Amino acid sequence: MNRFIDPTREMFAELKTLPRDHPVEMLNLVTLRDVAQYEDGRSATGAEAYAAYGRESGPVFRKVGGEIIWSAEPQFMVIGPEDESWDVAFVARYPSGQAFLDMVHDPDYQAIVFHRQAAVETSRLIRTKPRDKGADFG
Numbered sequence: 775m776n777r778f779i780d781p782t783r784e785m786f787a788e789l790k791t792l793p794r795d796h797p798v799e800m801l802n803l804v805t806l807r808d809v810a811q812y813e814d815g816r817s818a819t820g821a822e823a824y825a826a827y828g829r830e831s832g833p834v835f836r837k838v839g840g841e842i843i844w845s846a847e848p849q850f851m852v853i854g855p856e857d858e859s860w861d862v863a864f865v866a867r868y869p870s871g872q873a874f875l876d877m878v879h880d881p882d883y884q885a886i887v888f889h890r891q892a893a894v895e896t897s898r899l900i901r902t903k904p905r906d907k908g909a910d911f912g
Contacts, residue, residue: 777895777896778896778897778898779890779891779894779896779897780891781899789875789901790875792871792901793871794870794871794872794875795870795871795872796870796871796903797867797868797869797870797903797904798867798868798870798871798874798901798902798903798904799843799865799866799867799868799901799902799903799904800865800866800867800868800874800899800900800901800902801865801898801899801900801902802862802863802864802865802866802897802898802899803848803860803862803863803897803898803899804824804860804861804862804863804894804896804897805858805859805860805861805894805895805896805897806819806820806821806823806824806861806862806893806894806895807819807820807823807892807893807894807895808820810822810823810892810893811892812888812892813888813892818892820861820892820893820894820895821861821893822893823889823890823892823893824862824889824890824893824894826886826889826893827886827887827889827890827893830886830889831883831886831887831890833882834877834880834882834883835866835877837877837880838868838869838873838874838876838877838880839868839869839873840866840867840868840869840873840874840877841866841867842864842865842866842867843865843866843867844864844865845863845864845865846863846864847863848860848861848862848863867904871901874901
């Protein structure tokens with residue numbers, strides 16, 4: 775399985791060129807490791823390490839105005855690669871693109887992101903711009 779845990783420098787540089795003055799919603803799809811891979815050798819499951827990431831990043835996430843607007847337990851891949859499966863799926867809303875960048879640059883966030891890195895086998899993080907809700911798909 776491909777490892778997509780952190781953005782590449784190139785992808786992060788491109789992200790920073792996007793408009794920062796409107797709300798953004800980040801679609802998160804995460805596959806956890808069975809056993810977390812901490813550099814300091816501590817023992818935990820991927821789920822335990824990801825839970826620590828959630829607890830410790832929560833204050834920074836809320837400080838920038840973030841909120842989880844959708845969360846679900848993935849059950850079955852109806853359309854998509856059969857070798858992809860997700861343990862965690864959620865959408866995080868930020869009041870602006872700048873708020874997301876403020877969070878990831880916050881020293882308190884940077885001090886705890888190692889939990890996420892230890893926990894995650896692979897992930898997808900897709901920035902979206904909210905649209906008006908309607909009855910149709912398009």
